[in-house]
Amino acid sequence: MAEDHNQQSDAASDTQNQPAPKKKSARGKIILTIVIVVLAVAAGVYWFLTRNEVETDDAFTAGRSISVAPHVAGYVTELLVNDNQFVRKGQLLARIDPRDWKAARDKADASLIQAKAAAQGYDMLAQVATLEFPGRLTQAQGTLAEAKAQLVKAESDYKRQRSVERAATSQQDIDYARAALDAAKAKVMEAQGAVERATPVKPNVENTRIQVSQQEGQVKGAQADLDNANLNLEWTEIRAPHDGWISQRNVEQGNYVSAGQHIFSIVEPEVWVVANYKETQITRMRPGQKVDIAVDAYSSIKLHGHIDSIQKGTGATFSAFPPENATGNYVKIVQRVPVKILIDDGLDPDRQLALGLSVVPVVHVDTDGHPDAAPRNTAPAATPVHETAVQ
Numbered sequence: 001m002a003e004d005h006n007q008q009s010d011a012a013s014d015t016q017n018q019p020a021p022k023k024k025s026a027r028g029k030i031i032l033t034i035v036i037v038v039l040a041v042a043a044g045v046y047w048f049l050t051r052n053e054v055e056t057d058d059a060f061t062a063g064r065s066i067s068v069a070p071h072v073a074g075y076v077t078e079l080l081v082n083d084n085q086f087v088r089k090g091q092l093l094a095r096i097d098p099r100d101w102k103a104a105r106d107k108a109d110a111s112l113i114q115a116k117a118a119a120q121g122y123d124m125l126a127q128v129a130t131l132e133f134p135g136r137l138t139q140a141q142g143t144l145a146e147a148k149a150q151l152v153k154a155e156s157d158y159k160r161q162r163s164v165e166r167a168a169t170s171q172q173d174i175d176y177a178r179a180a181l182d183a184a185k186a187k188v189m190e191a192q193g194a195v196e197r198a199t200p201v202k203p204n205v206e207n208t209r210i211q212v213s214q215q216e217g218q219v220k221g222a223q224a225d226l227d228n229a230n231l232n233l234e235w236t237e238i239r240a241p242h243d244g245w246i247s248q249r250n251v252e253q254g255n256y257v258s259a260g261q262h263i264f265s266i267v268e269p270e271v272w273v274v275a276n277y278k279e280t281q282i283t284r285m286r287p288g289q290k291v292d293i294a295v296d297a298y299s300s301i302k303l304h305g306h307i308d309s310i311q312k313g314t315g316a317t318f319s320a321f322p323p324e325n326a327t328g329n330y331v332k333i334v335q336r337v338p339v340k341i342l343i344d345d346g347l348d349p350d351r352q353l354a355l356g357l358s359v360v361p362v363v364h365v366d367t368d369g370h371p372d373a374a375p376r377n378t379a380p381a382a383t384p385v386h387e388t389a390v391q
Helices: 002-017 020-050 099-163 171-198 201-234
Strands: 053-055 059-068 074-079 092-096 237-239 244-247 264-278 290-295 302-310 336-345 359-364
Touching: 059 359, 099 171, 099 201, 264 302, 264 359, 290 336, 302 359
Parallel strands: none
Antiparallel strands: 053 359, 059 264, 074 092, 092 237, 244 264, 264 336, 290 302, 290 359, 302 336
């Protein structure tokens, strides 16, 4: 009897406990539904709040790196900077042995002195020529007049000897008169030649002036050589062309450097961001829109900037080997477009950003921007000129 009573009680308890799993299952479904709804709402809120934000992790800091190279060749006698040192514009970085260039400068200076002396001498000759050549012409003309007078006298003497009675003269006197006449004629011809040689006074004077001009040109050439020698001597001192940090130093004191050889790089303080956005992300981007920038290296730094410009070409287009898509095995790949972002604020003055750091820029495409199309030509168009037919 007792066993039957226990079995009946166990059956009753099992019957009472059967609905419990159904209640737990219904409660779990409700919780799961609530979680899904909450996640969907959260996703919708997140999408709504970030629908105007476009970001990429394919972005890096960029800046200007100036390559420093000597103008002249020589041995480096002094090296006054070290790696990653900050330098100011005009600061002396290194010095090249100046002795060869000083000798070249002194030689050029001596050549200039000689050229100036020669030019001064030609100038004096030109001043003398303005008086000498007219004087020579006058002297030749006077000599010709004197020779003509002697010719007249000789002709008179000869005629007189020929006209007198044969008994009043002798053959010797006649011969002397004839010889004097011939000599007078020769003197006249000689004097006429001298006059002809002295006649081109202006060309002779101009010729001396041309020589003066030629020598003045040599003076200018010698002056240019001296200026070049002075420049070469100044260039033995290598100075910083801009404020910045020394980078890529590949020279040591005592090295021989050639003109144009890269020995330093100077990284300027100005830094910006180049972000490579997908072509599907730039639809609403415009220059001037605000950008928030996170730096991977410094999580505490939050930068703010704006889009400066969008490159008119994808990165692949300007690569060393642009793709040739006109092939039979073409596969479409989403292209990247470089976007230049200028930093407005948030930089730590005590912590300079290195070039090439990874950053994550977020562009707010709902902020104001401006178009970047080419400016229109507002100048009035030129009126075309129509040719009229000649009747």
